[in-house]
Amino acid sequence: MVNKECFGTLFLDVEMKIGILGFQGAIIEHQRHIEKLGHEAVNVRYPEQLEELNGIILPGGESTTMGKLLVRTGMMEPLRQKIENGLPVWGTCAGMILLAKELENDSVKHLAVMDICVRRNAYGTQIDSFDTVVKISAVAQQAIPLVFIRAPYVTKVGENVEVLCRIDGHIVAARQANMLVTSFHPELTDDSAFHCYFIGMCGK
Numbered sequence: 266m267v268n269k270e271c272f273g274t275l276f277l278d279v280e281m282k283i284g285i286l287g288f289q290g291a292i293i294e295h296q297r298h299i300e301k302l303g304h305e306a307v308n309v310r311y312p313e314q315l316e317e318l319n320g321i322i323l324p325g326g327e328s329t330t331m332g333k334l335l336v337r338t339g340m341m342e343p344l345r346q347k348i349e350n351g352l353p354v355w356g357t358c359a360g361m362i363l364l365a366k367e368l369e370n371d372s373v374k375h376l377a378v379m380d381i382c383v384r385r386n387a388y389g390t391q392i393d394s395f396d397t398v399v400k401i402s403a404v405a406q407q408a409i410p411l412v413f414i415r416a417p418y419v420t421k422v423g424e425n426v427e428v429l430c431r432i433d434g435h436i437v438a439a440r441q442a443n444m445l446v447t448s449f450h451p452e453l454t455d456d457s458a459f460h461c462y463f464i465g466m467c468g469k
């Protein structure tokens with residue numbers, strides 16, 4: 266049953282099929298949120314699976330490895346084309362790095378579809394991981410918990426990019442049309458607000 270409690274989401278009566286890029290990272294955690302909201306989650310590892318998705322999540326992990334696996338599985342080009350043709354996509358952490366057109370501290374770009382410049386490991390190493398609670402008015406009425414793990418942040422945005430959240434002046438959530446990026450990991454918390462927001466994007 267589709268859960269209708271999402272704030273600001275108009276299309277929840279229709280069950281969405283949401284892909285989660287299934288190479289590494291918090292795949293099951295994203296799946297848990299999607300299913301809790303009454304939608305179908307699919308673990309995506311092959312190009313053929315990109316057909317018939319209403320949206321796709323690129324989870325956290327290690328962006329260099331995920332980029333190489335996208336090439337090796339033949340998914341890089343078809344996925345880029347789908348996104349350019351409007352497939353809703355949400356990149357969390359390493360997923361944000363995969364989507365960026367520019368990387369400040371890496372010479373290899375990956376999907377390079379979103380007009381953002383990203384700094385990898387911007388908060389330092391694993392021990393500099395942290396969490397906080399913030400209200401993001403475009404996404405939810407209540408404050409939501411944000412978890413940062415070796416997180417990147419956005420250092421520059423193009424004019425079509427909407428900044429959704431800044432922390433200490435750094436951009437940690439942004440949207441450009443069908444593309445959403447977050448530096449942090451909503452899937453590692455119990456709060457489904459960001460998953461609701463993304464499913465809303467998939468229903469449009």
Ligand code: GLN
Binds near residue numbers: 324327328362414416
């Ligand atoms: N530091 C990782 C990278 O650069 C991203 C970390 C994450 O996804 N939690 O790919």
